Every structure is written in C-alpha cells, then in structure tokens.
Amino acid sequence: MKICVVGAGYVGLVAALSFAKYKNDVICVDKDIKKVKQLNKGIPTIYEEGLEPLLNKCLKKKYILFTNNINKAINLSDVIMIAVGTPTKPDWSVDISQVVDASIEISKGINKYKVIIIKSTVPVGTHEIVENIVLKNGVDIKDFDVVSNPEFLREGRALNDFLHGDRMVIGCKSKKAQKVMDELYRPFKTKIINTNPPTAELIKYASNALLATKISFINEMANLCSKVNANIDTLSYGLGLDSRISPEFLRAGIGYGGSCFPKDTKALVNIGEKYGCEFNIVRSTIKVNENQRLKPVEILLDHYNKIEGKTISLLGLTFKPGTDDIRDAPSLFIIDELLQMGASIRCYDPMVSEEIKSLFPNITYCDSIEDTVRDSYCTIICTELDEFFKMDLESIAKKMKKPMLIDGRNMIDIGEARKSGFSYYYSIGNGSF
Numbered sequence: 001m002k003i004c005v006v007g008a009g010y011v012g013l014v015a016a017l018s019f020a021k022y023k024n025d026v027i028c029v030d031k032d033i034k035k036v037k038q039l040n041k042g043i044p045t046i047y048e049e050g051l052e053p054l055l056n057k058c059l060k061k062k063y064i065l066f067t068n069n070i071n072k073a074i075n076l077s078d079v080i081m082i083a084v085g086t087p088t089k090p091d092w093s094v095d096i097s098q099v100v101d102a103s104i105e106i107s108k109g110i111n112k113y114k115v116i117i118i119k120s121t122v123p124v125g126t127h128e129i130v131e132n133i134v135l136k137n138g139v140d141i142k143d144f145d146v147v148s149n150p151e152f153l154r155e156g157r158a159l160n161d162f163l164h165g166d167r168m169v170i171g172c173k174s175k176k177a178q179k180v181m182d183e184l185y186r187p188f189k190t191k192i193i194n195t196n197p198p199t200a201e202l203i204k205y206a207s208n209a210l211l212a213t214k215i216s217f218i219n220e221m222a223n224l225c226s227k228v229n230a231n232i233d234t235l236s237y238g239l240g241l242d243s244r245i246s247p248e249f250l251r252a253g254i255g256y257g258g259s260c261f262p263k264d265t266k267a268l269v270n271i272g273e274k275y276g277c278e279f280n281i282v283r284s285t286i287k288v289n290e291n292q293r294l295k296p297v298e299i300l301l302d303h304y305n306k307i308e309g310k311t312i313s314l315l316g317l318t319f320k321p322g323t324d325d326i327r328d329a330p331s332l333f334i335i336d337e338l339l340q341m342g343a344s345i346r347c348y349d350p351m352v353s354e355e356i357k358s359l360f361p362n363i364t365y366c367d368s369i370e371d372t373v374r375d376s377y378c379t380i381i382c383t384e385l386d387e388f389f390k391m392d393l394e395s396i397a398k399k400m401k402k403p404m405l406i407d408g409r410n411m412i413d414i415g416e417a418r419k420s421g422f423s424y425y426y427s428i429g430n431g432s433f
C-alpha cells in the first residue's frame with residue numbers, strides 16, 4: 001500500500017517504520033526540516049529499541065522516505081495517517097490545531113479516493129471536525145473517508161507495541177474505508193476492535209485515565225505503608241495476583257509523567273465537563289500524582305528544614321527507562337522546586353538531551369553516577385534505569401557529604417542501603433530508616 005504518515009514524532013515515526021517493515025511504500029512527512037534531513041540520513045530523532053536498524057534497513061530498501069513536501073506525499077498515497085501532537089492547553093482542553101493544520105494541508109493534496117486516519121489522541125468528535133475541514137476545502141465526500149484509529153504504544157517498547165499490541169481500535173463509518181483498514185493491518189497479529197469513531201476516540205482516554213488511576217491509587221497505598229511499617233511491594237504482589245486486578249501498573253513510586261498520562265487525564269476531565277459529566281476519580285488521580293512527584297522534596301524538607309545552598313543529586317531524568325522523553329517527567333518538577341529553594345543540582349541520565357539542558361541550563365550534568373553524587377546532601381533516584389540496580393552503594397555513600405538516599409522507584413534493598421553506609425534511606429512504601 002502507499003501510505004503517508006504526517007508527523008515523524010514518537011508515534012508517527014514508529015508507525016511509518018512498522019508499515020515500511022511490511023514492505024509498504026511509506027512517505028513520512030514532518031514540517032521540521034532538520035528532523036527530515038536527519039531521518040533520511042538514517043539517524044533516529046528519538047531513542048527506541050530497534051528503531052535505528054529498522055530505519056536504516058527500510059531506507060536502504062527504499063520502503064520509506066522522509067519529506068516536508070506534504071502535497072506530493074498526499075498525491076502519491078492511498079492512506080494518510082495523521083500522527084501530529086495534541087498538547088493540553090492551560091485550561092486542560094486539547095489543542096487540536098496541529099490536527100486541523102494537517103487536515104487543511106491534506107485536503108489540498110487529494111487527487112483520488114483516500115482514507116484519512118486520525119492516529120493522534122483527539123477529543124471525541126474530532127473525526128467530524130476533520131471531515132468538515134476536508135469538505136470545506138472543496139473535496140467531494142466520495143473522495144475520502146475519515147477513520148479514528150488511536151494508538152496505544154508505550155514509549156520504551158514502542159516498536160514492539162505497534163507491531164504486536166494488545167489490540168487495534170478502528171472507528172470507521174464506511175465499508176470502503178473498513179476494507180482498506182483491514183488490508184493495512186492484516187500483517188499485524190493483533191486483535192482488532194471495529195467500532196464507531198466516537199467510541200474509538202474515547203477508548204484511548206479511558207485507557208490512559210484508568211492506568212494513571214491505578215498508579216495514583218498504589219502511590220496513596222504506599223504513602224500509608226510508609227506510616228504503618230507495611231510493605232508496598234508485598235501489598236502490590238498480593239493485589240496483582242487477583243486476576244480481576246492484574247499486577248500491571250501497581251508499582252509505587254514518585255508518580256507518572258510522559259507525554260500521555262498527564263495530558264490525557266486532564267483532557268478527559270475537560271471533555272467530560274463539556275458534556276456535563278464530572279470525572280471526580282480522574283481529577284483526584286491528577287491531584288495525587290502532582291503531590292507524589294514532589295514527595296522527595298517533602299522528605300528532604302522534613303529532614304533538613306532548609307535546602308538552600310545544599311547540593312542534591314538526581315539519578316535519572318526521563319519519565320521512564322528505555323526512552324529519551326522528558327515530557328512531564330517527575331524529575332523536572334523536583335528540579336524546579338529544589339532550584340526555587342536555592343539548592344544546587346547535579347544529575348545523571350545516559351539519555352540526557354539538549355532539550356533538558358535548555359530547560360535547566362544552571363544545573364550540572366554529569367557523565368557517571370559516582371561523579372553526580374559527589375558532595376551531595378541527598379541522592380534521589382527518579383528513573384528506574386537498569387544501571388541503578390547494579391550501582392556500588394558503598395562507594396556512593398562515601399562520596400556524598402551526607403549519605404542520604406531517596407529511592408523514588410523502590411530499586412534498592414533497604415538492608416543493602418543500611419549495610420552500605422547510608423545514614424538515611426527513604427523508599428515509597430517499602431521501608432525507611
């Protein structure tokens with residue numbers, strides 16, 4: 001099939017490469033010319049496992065090319081997938097301007113029947129907005145169909161999720177478009193749910209809101225565990241063995257981040273308000289998470305009273321392992337708060353990007369764990385990176401000014417921390433001393 005993917009971000013790039021892997025002719029369009037040039041050279045613009053070799057293989061075989069010429073790409077394609085960003089506005093409504101702009105561009109390039117797929121996460125009713133834009137731009141109703149096809153991939157496992165996801169949701173009103181969608185996803189061995197566009201649009205928000213709620217719930221349980229000498233890991237294990245609950249998303253920590261949960265939970269509350277439906281549970285989920293991500297600062301203040309002038313080290317900056325994405329990562333909120341209190345920050349993340357350096361130019365970015373913790377009054381683990389499981393705790397404790405460890409991801413065994421010379425250790429519901 002001839003496929004055009006609009007947007008070469010986390011979702012668009014992964015989708016485009018997955019279609020190219022199955023020998024479709026894929027043109028991936030991005031308005032960012034720097035991205036386009038870099039991708040055409042075989043250099044990934046994001047980190048995801050397996051992405052670089054697949055990109056180079058598909059480029060070599062000419063299954064994919066990147067361009068900023070959307071008109072030509074639309075002309076040449078049968079299927080157009082919109083995978084642009086849909087950020088949240090300060091009032092929690094969804095900014096669909098990138099989807100609107102892409103739809104206007106797409107309508108200008110329609111020269112024969114096309115299926116326009118909305119892959120971006122969009123509020124219910126957006127399929128109609130896109131349809132109306134294309135019609136308003138003079139395209140005949142017979143020459144296109146709009147399909148809602150939200151994406152459920154997880155960063156850090158994006159390629160695998162796209163290729164072998166738990167399910168694919170297709171919200172489609174036309175039999176003709178349905179046939180095209182069936183063909184598009186035939187090579188993907190995944191369960192397909194065919195439904196109407198509003199259901200498809202909503203299922204994405206429902207899914208993210210429920211997962212975020214599980215995280216906030218377990219974090220509140222962890223905070224109680226900390227007070228009563230209970231153990232959150234055992235509690236989560238016990239909970240997860242109940243097949244009605246499942247063990248997924250029951251790991252306590254300093255909260256969720258990333259480009260999806262924070263924005264999609266807010267969006268669902270905002271969408272609900274428009275239809276007179278209060279999402280009180282989701283509202284609380286958001287509030288719990290906002291408090292949880294600052295838990296390390298609360299612990300620090302309990303311990304030191306004053307943080308001004310003290311060096312604090314952070315291990316891990318991205319919102320989770322396996323990605324270079326720092327959008328809404330808990331680390332950003334911790335750094336911001338500590339800087340406001342006058343602390344000096346040293347940090348380490350092997351995925352550290354120019355993006356975070358430009359957000360916080362006045363903190364020290366180190367190349368190793370050992371260098372990071374030097375002379376600090378506390379080390380905070382913010383991301384569950386493999387190398388933190390294996391770090392030399394004894395040597396770290398020795399290098400610090402005060403051997404204090406806040407384990408925001410419950411990675412370190414409490415006994416090991418004690419044995420290694422830490423004088424203070426705090427985990428999220430897993431024991432402290």
Ligand code: NAD
Pocket residue numbers: 006007008009010011012029030031032035070083084085086098101102105119120121122151152153154155259260
């Ligand atoms: P992103 O910001 O990484 O990428 C969006 C890309 O679209 C950017 O490269 C931007 O330059 C490009 N773009 C914007 N307008 C354009 C236009 N008119 N023409 C060409 N290119 C244009 O975003 P993302 O993380 O890939 O997310 C995309 C959508 O998928 C969002 O709606 C998001 O909620 C949803 N989603 C994201 C994830 C995730 O894990 N990142 C998972 C599932 C769904």
